[in-house]
Amino acid sequence: MKVAINGAGIAGTALAYWLSKLGHEVVLVERAPELRTGGFVLNLWGIGYDALERMGLLPRLLELQHHSDELRMVDRAGRTRGGYPSRVLLKLAKGRMASLARSDIAAAIYGSLDGRVETVFGDSITAIHDDASRVHVEFEHSPPREVDLVIGADGLHSRVRQLVFGPDAAFEYPMGCHVASFEVAGYRPRNGNTYVAHTAPGRYVARFPMRDDRMLFFVLLRDEHLKGRIPTSHLERKMALTDALADMGWESAVIRSALQQVDDIYFDSISQIRMDTWAKGRVVLIGDAAACPSLIAGEGAGFALAAAYVLAGELHRHGGDSGAAIARYQALLKAPLARKQKQAESLAASFVPRTSLGVRVRDYATLLMRLPVFPKILMGRYFHDEIALPDYGI
Numbered sequence: 001m002k003v004a005i006n007g008a009g010i011a012g013t014a015l016a017y018w019l020s021k022l023g024h025e026v027v028l029v030e031r032a033p034e035l036r037t038g039g040f041v042l043n044l045w046g047i048g049y050d051a052l053e054r055m056g057l058l059p060r061l062l063e064l065q066h067h068s069d070e071l072r073m074v075d076r077a078g079r080t081r082g083g084y085p086s087r088v089l090l091k092l093a094k095g096r097m098a099s100l101a102r103s104d105i106a107a108a109i110y111g112s113l114d115g116r117v118e119t120v121f122g123d124s125i126t127a128i129h130d131d132a133s134r135v136h137v138e139f140e141h142s143p144p145r146e147v148d149l150v151i152g153a154d155g156l157h158s159r160v161r162q163l164v165f166g167p168d169a170a171f172e173y174p175m176g177c178h179v180a181s182f183e184v185a186g187y188r189p190r191n192g193n194t195y196v197a198h199t200a201p202g203r204y205v206a207r208f209p210m211r212d213d214r215m216l217f218f219v220l221l222r223d224e225h226l227k228g229r230i231p232t233s234h235l236e237r238k239m240a241l242t243d244a245l246a247d248m249g250w251e252s253a254v255i256r257s258a259l260q261q262v263d264d265i266y267f268d269s270i271s272q273i274r275m276d277t278w279a280k281g282r283v284v285l286i287g288d289a290a291a292c293p294s295l296i297a298g299e300g301a302g303f304a305l306a307a308a309y310v311l312a313g314e315l316h317r318h319g320g321d322s323g324a325a326i327a328r329y330q331a332l333l334k335a336p337l338a339r340k341q342k343q344a345e346s347l348a349a350s351f352v353p354r355t356s357l358g359v360r361v362r363d364y365a366t367l368l369m370r371l372p373v374f375p376k377i378l379m380g381r382y383f384h385d386e387i388a389l390p391d392y393g394i
């Protein structure tokens with residue numbers, strides 16, 4: 001088959017890996033001028049971890065892990081108010097969990113394609129005409145192509161989804177918060193391998209030490225702290241964050257000043273994508289484009305990796321019958337993803353509490369994670385995948 005994949009993030013590169021391995025002719029189209037960097041460190045466990053292992057990328061990626069020994073919650077004076085050792089989470093994942101920079105995952109997968117996949121950077125699919133036997137695809141810059149299958153792997157604000165299924169508003173469920181992440185070189189203090197977080201009502205800021213003396217910052221803001229303006233340009237993002245971090249206490253003054261040197265800020269709404277179907281004819285969505293669970297659910301990258309393996313595996317198993325393969329891909333993954341999204345809804349309020357009391361209760365509650373049975377009671381269900389990856393022999 002000839003397959004056009006729009007988006008070279010985690011889902012797009014992973015699907016390109018499997019399809020090219022199975023002998024299909026893939027063109028990967030990425031809007032950015034090169035593979036995107038940036039974004040924060042993700043924990044991969046369960047089926048996402050299994051999918052990486054099946055790609056043979058686990059040993060390399062485990063070397064690139066970012067280790068944190070402890071998650072610490074501090075108040076505005078920097079005093080510890082909550083937190084627990086990171087090994088608690090590793091134990092819940094039965095030792096099969098990796099903390100990886102999002103960009104390292106995408107780069108490792110892309111690197112493993114080894115030139116087998118044609119990649120067009122700085123371009124995007126702009127029109128799709130599906131005549132049921134072939135799909136005519138147009139691009140912003142490249143000449144049009146005829147393909148057998150078009151994949152929308154272009155993230156939360158997927159262009160393919162907009163073109164074929166309708167506007168974002170029909171499928172996007174904003175969770176009332178925005179997320180930002182950025183890196184700062186030489187930031188002090190570092191506190192060894194500790195993830196340190198501070199929450200003020202409606203605002204959360206955390207720092208995570210990375211390799212090469214870099215510090216990763218992660219900010220969550222309830223939408224009311226953006227004062228009705230969603231920043232789009234880099235400068236607007238910087239200003240919005242500088243504004244939002246004012247008077248937060250802890251290290252917020254130092255972080256605001258460090259922010260002035262930052263040249264890449266990831267900034268997006270925390271939203272879910274909920275759709276009745278992920279496919280229309282020969283156009284299929286995958287990853288965040290299909291069913292973003294949101295960072296609150298915490299397994300978006302894992303599900304993207306698993307979905308790429310399942311979609312490729314089902315296409316392989318069903319030979320030329322792509323309709324049956326796509327139906328099976330959805331049948332396997334839709335229900336677990338819907339439940340993951342439900343879990344995120346119930347966690348959302350405790351992520352960034354609205355009141356000082358809420359923050360204090362949440363911080364103290366995390367201390368329970370230090371006791372023997374509580375991790376399983378409080379977090380066990382988030383580490384349990386209801387499905388196992390099928391074995392496609394690929």
Ligand SMILES: Cc1cc2nc3c(=O)[nH]c(=O)nc-3n(C[C@H](O)[C@H](O)[C@H](O)COP(=O)(O)OP(=O)(O)OC[C@H]3O[C@@H](n4cnc5c(N)ncnc54)[C@H](O)[C@@H]3O)c2cc1C
Binds near residue numbers: 031040179287
């Ligand atoms: C730069 C970046 C930083 C991120 N940082 C975080 C983070 O800090 N926290 C978090 O929870 N999640 C983050 N995410 C999202 C997270 O990585 C995804 O939820 C998850 O990995 C699912 O992967 P995906 O491949 O479906 O989507 P994504 O990883 O979002 O990948 C989508 C890809 O499609 C490309 N694309 C978008 N529109 C078009 C278009 N019109 N044409 C062609 N290509 C297009 C994007 O540039 C991107 O490379 C980030 C994503 C990106 C792109």
